Amino acid sequence: MTSLLVHGATLLTIDPARPDPFVGWFTVGADGRITAVEEGTPPAGLDASEVVDATGRIIAPGFVSAHSHLFTSGSRGLGTDLALYGWIQAMTAVTEKADAQDVYWTTRHGAQDFLRNGITTAYDFTDVGLRFEAQSTTSSAYVGTIPPVEYQHAQLRAKVDAGLRHVHSVMLAQGAFSLDQALDHVDETVALAASVQSDLHLGVAVSGTVQWAESKATAELEVAAMRKHGLINQPHLLETAYGVEAQQEKFAWYREAGALGPDLVFGHFIQTTPEIIAEAAAAGCGMSWQPMSNGRLASGVASIPEIRAAGMRVGVGLDDQSCTDVADPFSNCRFGIYLLRATHRDPAVMPVRDMLTLHTLGSAEVLGISDDVGSLRVGRFADFLVVDPRDPDTGPVWDAYGTYVLACSLRNLEQVWVGGRLVAAGSRLTDPEAGQVVAEVHGRLGRLAAS
Template identity: 25%
Template sequence: MECDLIITGGTVLTMTPGSEPLRDGAVAVRDGRIVAVAPATELIDLAPTTTLLDAGGGLIMPGFVNTHTHLAMTLLRGYADDYALQEWLSQHIWPAEKSLMRPETVALGTRLAVAECLRAGVTCVCDMYFFSQLIAEELAAAGLRAVVPESLIDFPTPSSPTPDDALRLARDLMERFREHPLIRPAIAPHAPYSVSAANLVKAAELADDFGTPFIIHLAETRAEVDGILKDKGVTPVAYLADLGILSERTVAAHCVHVSPDDIDILAELGVGVASNPVSNLKLASGVAPVPQMLAAGIKVGLGTDGAASNNTLDLLRDAQIAALLYKGVSGDPTCMPARQIVELLTIGGARVLGLGDRIGTLEPGKDADVICLGVNAPHATPLHDPYSHVAYAARAADVQHVLVRGRVVMQGRHLLTLDEADTLAQARHAAAAI
């Protein structure tokens, strides 16, 4: 067997349906793809001269998929906390973005986010920001897989004086990155209350033309639902459905305040939901009915949202909080068991982004987006059940190695594709200018 690399020395969690943990397993990689998952001795016998990457007795599993974030907002981490969403956005975040976010600062904030993501075992993100071409270039260079949209809103943004300018940028992005192996271009109108019906439809038509994701904040707060009900006479979900712009390529971030009818609409139209449990807690927006949405057959993944409303991009921490949250809210400790949480972190998120056939599980033919999680620290010892370990005990700092499409981007917690010390120094300097 021909391969470039064999990841060995650990227990493999493939996350394929019904699979059991594969102890002393290995994953063989060739040209960025997984070519085999099997007992280590078997693979090493088949390809004895191949380079080995040692998982150190830990877990070998799919990388985490962050289905909703605003990468460059790392520069606004801790800038404005403890406000309600509308006041936070209009009084603090939007003015700060106006003064701070230029092409070079967006690139820098994105680079800082990449370092944070890779260190936390995140191998794929769905971003939502401005200057998307620049962001796509940063991510491609650093080797992080991403859905990258140009964002659209009905007032001037750092990258676009008008929504039509944003649509033009999105079209350029789609033309340029449509065949890229790591970057999936997209369009992201901000929300039903901040983008007109006409612009929402234009954005959806562009996404249809190129077959790309259509990303939108949806039903995030009670106030949003009340406002749309008053203006349009229907819920935000029904409003977008009536406009004919929801589809299986829609990534709807939040969906905190959705009615049983809304859940039926989302399920029927195949919409993917990016749930952001920690951001929703911090802004006191509420708790999304994730178990109910999953029961209805809706694709659900987890997101951190931006570092200004979280305040980290540590998706594993958020998944662990979510695991407790649904139990606490439902009063049912059997709700959202450990394996289901690990599914949300991996294949669940991949499916929300339309990448379920490319990533999210470890199986031959899929891209090799793989992380190795160490289990030698006191908090990680002993290990009875690997899914329980990930859902309740593991920490981001346990992530040892990270591969994206077969490229080793972090090895032994050392980032190989960007200058971390320089990025941190520049980020501190840039943030001081707000």
């Protein structure tokens, strides 16, 4: 049975197998996946439980954030003039006191913020419950005792309850932990995730910690977890502009541990060298690029043209909502384009169509989930955005990609759909508990700050 028919819109399918844009239609089955995508008008007699006439609108896949920290959504406006390590310490000063219920609500707050802004899938670096200590701009560590697995369960439930599709990424234990103890935490999280009965959950991953580690054993531990459960690993590496030489030396830890390969996705990957890029590309590694947060934290500009030319897969993320500040994927696209064009003094270094592709299909490919999300193709989930370029009016649409990426913004975002289900109309979420989420976050973080 066809559950949904959408017609009349200009479609940006992000499907490499067919040219677009085109005015057309698509249908969605009862399982929330696309069953047909065609040009023109739907055939007479095509019945659907729900019909959406999107004439005059532009429809594209929901944005995929390849690098996010949803629990930080209630910590904006902190560490405003600090670089990475100082900002993390300032931003987590309140949330480090959180219990499982607190982190449930902060994560759900971040998830619904993403959905409202057109981000339908996120790679989520979960809060591991350890305290972050910044010794200097070049030295830091996570310390403390890992909380019970219920802390991870709360963050999984929050994403599902909010309606956000996701990859759940867990940090390994650090400090005075044995290999078995560290792996036990990952084992528990993987087992827990396997019990989640929702197509919103797309898998578990490892949050690599070599950037903060003191020993090469950390890379070996990450590889052990990856191999044991078949997980991808996204470490923050080569990010901050401080201690660059030490960061570059740690790249070798991954090589020596046997980690370099398609399952390793470098988060940020800014302070590179031509040799590091070439080695990572040859091994099949990917990377996630966070333009707005890299600017906010003065981390630098990733060498995206060189990285893409070397053949590395590139995705795009919104990062922490507390350092991207406004989780706006339209602005993230424009900021990325502008940064690269200004740095290289060449408009060809980042074409508009390429930028949108990186923030949708590119992110899905890097995370290994492109069979489910990232494009409007048969078999993919019907996660899509309805954007109205005439409310407010952006003028005639001469180039649909140009208008969508450069001229449209959150104010033009009319609807967000996940799995063929409307989750946001304008700035309003359809979730009846959305208001409660806001109240819980304000109340809980206020009490934690006062404690």
